[in-house]
Amino acid sequence: MTLADRVLSGDLRAMARAISLIEDEDPASADIVRAIFPRTGRAYLIGVTGPPGAGKSTLVDRLVSEFRQRRPLLDTREGSVGVGPHALSVGVIAVDPTSPFSGGAVLGDRLRMQAHAGDEGVFIRSMATRGHLGGLARATGDAALVLDAAGKDVIVIETVGVGQDEVDIIRTADVSVVTLVPGTGDEVQALKAGIMEIADIFVVNKADREGADRLMSAVEANLALQTYGSEEWRPPIVKTIATSGQGVPELVETIWRFREHSASGQAARRHKRSEFRLRELVSQRFMDHLERDLLKAGELSELVDRIALREVDPYTAANELLARAGLKKC
Numbered sequence: 344m345t346l347a348d349r350v351l352s353g354d355l356r357a358m359a360r361a362i363s364l365i366e367d368e369d370p371a372s373a374d375i376v377r378a379i380f381p382r383t384g385r386a387y388l389i390g391v392t393g394p395p396g397a398g399k400s401t402l403v404d405r406l407v408s409e410f411r412q413r414r415p416l417l418d419t420r421e422g423s424v425g426v427g428p429h430a431l432s433v434g435v436i437a438v439d440p441t442s443p444f445s446g447g448a449v450l451g452d453r454l455r456m457q458a459h460a461g462d463e464g465v466f467i468r469s470m471a472t473r474g475h476l477g478g479l480a481r482a483t484g485d486a487a488l489v490l491d492a493a494g495k496d497v498i499v500i501e502t503v504g505v506g507q508d509e510v511d512i513i514r515t516a517d518v519s520v521v522t523l524v525p526g527t528g529d530e531v532q533a534l535k536a537g538i539m540e541i542a543d544i545f546v547v548n549k550a551d552r553e554g555a556d557r558l559m560s561a562v563e564a565n566l567a568l569q570t571y572g573s574e575e576w577r578p579p580i581v582k583t584i585a586t587s588g589q590g591v592p593e594l595v596e597t598i599w600r601f602r603e604h605s606a607s608g609q610a611a612r613r614h615k616r617s618e619f620r621l622r623e624l625v626s627q628r629f630m631d632h633l634e635r636d637l638l639k640a641g642e643l644s645e646l647v648d649r650i651a652l653r654e655v656d657p658y659t660a661a662n663e664l665l666a667r668a669g670l671k672k673c
């Protein structure tokens with residue numbers, strides 16, 4: 344049996360191995376994706392983002408419990424409400440911004456989600472961002488494909504909403520949940536990061552803390568600046584206390600409500616996801632080809648130096664590179 348076959352049969356160790364290959368950008372990972380791809384597209388992707396320490400992992404942990412314990416309101420395979428006597432199988436990918444400041448977060452996430460250790464229906468995996476210059480969204484997307492192919496009904500991707508990578512990841516999920524917490528000036532931060540625009544659902548977590556209602560109002564005021572058509576989804580705001588689980592059933596219901604509402608929009612979202620992945624892949628392949636096959640060692644770096652020294656402008660430099668690859672200048 345190949346690794347891909349074992350992934351398809353839901354073998355946990357094979358899934359972990361496949362994701363490690365993806366994380367390491369091992370050439371074998373492309374073969375795995377190739378082999379499993381026809382069997383993907385069934386899982387529902389939930390993106391959860393928000394500032395550091397907002398309680399995302401705690402919330403995701405609670406979401407997982409909801410998906411596991413409750414009779415699902417909506418069976419993702421059948422696509423209809425109220426069917427499916429079984430708990431949903433869940434995959435979690437926690438994207439960890441491995442910075443000097445949060446080096447312990449991977450371990451922290453693992454510990455926090457240990458409630459699900461031993462539950463075969465739950466697969467939790469952290470992915471480090473170190474070394475993934477821009478390829479993080481792809482690595483995360485490929486990891487999600489592995490979980491999807493392995494038969495997970497729901498895949499939750501947790502990212503810290505700080506950079507473009509994270510926004511890219513969340514933008515391409517089937518539903519984006521943006522988590523905010525009171526008392527940290529998040530309103531401003533979130534607006535800055537462009538996160539407001541990508542939210543399908545807002546969560547005001549740590550509602551046990553002071554300022555939760557103020558934050559609700561601030562988000563509400565922000566939403567009021569937009570106009571929504573009568574058929575259009577207006578992002579709801581769900582108040583939660585992740586530590587106690589309060590508000591989490593409402594969040595799950597809101598997610599399913601969004602899913603029903605966006606059934607037609609989901610195809611467009613997935614189209615965007617495919618396009619993003621294709622563009623990203625071609626760009627990366629092109630640069631790899633250029634650096635590996637066409638340029639001498641250090642040549643790209645020299646060209647960058649010349650730009651920095653203002654000896655050449657970036658447009659001319661880019662044209663030079665395109666010409667080297669035998670492509671017309673633009």
Ligand SMILES: Nc1nc2c(ncn2[C@@H]2O[C@H](COP(=O)(O)OP(=O)(O)OP(=O)(O)O)[C@@H](O)[C@H]2O)c(=O)[nH]1
Binds near residue numbers: 396448
């Ligand atoms: N008071 C209170 N504390 C909470 C709540 N939710 C989470 N916390 C606490 O907030 C801290 C951070 O929680 P995490 O779940 O690790 O937050 P996170 O957003 O995943 O953090 P990073 O992944 O490091 O960005 C932990 O100490 C949690 O126990 C809540 O609703 N109320």
Ligand SMILES: [Mg+2]
Binds near residue numbers: 401437
């Ligand atoms: Mg976390």
